[in-house]
Amino acid sequence: MKKTITTDMAPHALGPYSQGVEVNKVLYCSGQIGIDPQKGKLAGVSVVEQAKQALQNIKAIVVADSLSVADIVKVTVFMTNIADFSKVNEIYAEFFKDAPLLPARSAVGVQALPAEAKIEIEAIAAKHC
Numbered sequence: 750m751k752k753t754i755t756t757d758m759a760p761h762a763l764g765p766y767s768q769g770v771e772v773n774k775v776l777y778c779s780g781q782i783g784i785d786p787q788k789g790k791l792a793g794v795s796v797v798e799q800a801k802q803a804l805q806n807i808k809a810i811v812v813a814d815s816l817s818v819a820d821i822v823k824v825t826v827f828m829t830n831i832a833d834f835s836k837v838n839e840i841y842a843e844f845f846k847d848a849p850l851l852p853a854r855s856a857v858g859v860q861a862l863p864a865e866a867k868i869e870i871e872a873i874a875a876k877h878c
Contacts, residue, residue: 758809760784763863769810774876776814780827781806782866796833796867800840803870808844816874818845823873824854830867831858837868 754769754776762768762779769778783799784806785792792802808818826837834856845851852872862869 754810754814756809756813758786758813759806760786760789769814771814776811776816776820776874776876778807778810778872778874780825780869780871781810782862782864782869784864784866791864791866796828796830797836797840799866799868800837800870801844803868804840804844807870807872811872811874814874816876819848819850820874820876821845821848821852821872822875824852825871826854826856827859827862827869827871828856828867829859829862831856833867 751770751772753767754771756768759768759781766779769776781803783792783802784790785802786806792798807821811818811821828834828837
């Protein structure tokens with residue numbers, strides 16, 4: 750069965766897509782940029798501020814599907830400046846510090862992102878069997 754996951758604790762989609770879709774106990778979260786859902790704009794200009802907010806947006810979608818950060822199994826990070834990798838790693842490590850296992854991850858350098866964001870993060874989470 751397939752269901753759409755939506756929460757006001759993450760920004761509404763900027764286009765024709767869902768915040769998250771669950772299929773067979775696996776949640777696919779759409780890429781999140783660092784938009785503060787209460788303000789409707791980027792949480793800041795730095796990659797650190799935007800990464801923190803993007804991860805909080807992912808967490809909000811995961812929690813809306815009755816999951817936790819510990820259930821995230823795969824993350825893809827898109828950055829407009831791959832030189833920011835070490836800064837993002839620090840934020841990422843802090844975000845997953847209580848997870849018993851770190852998720853698999855890919856990092857990709859891109860030319861541009863929506864809303865002039867510096868980072869976009871997407872995630873896959875799985876419910877316990």
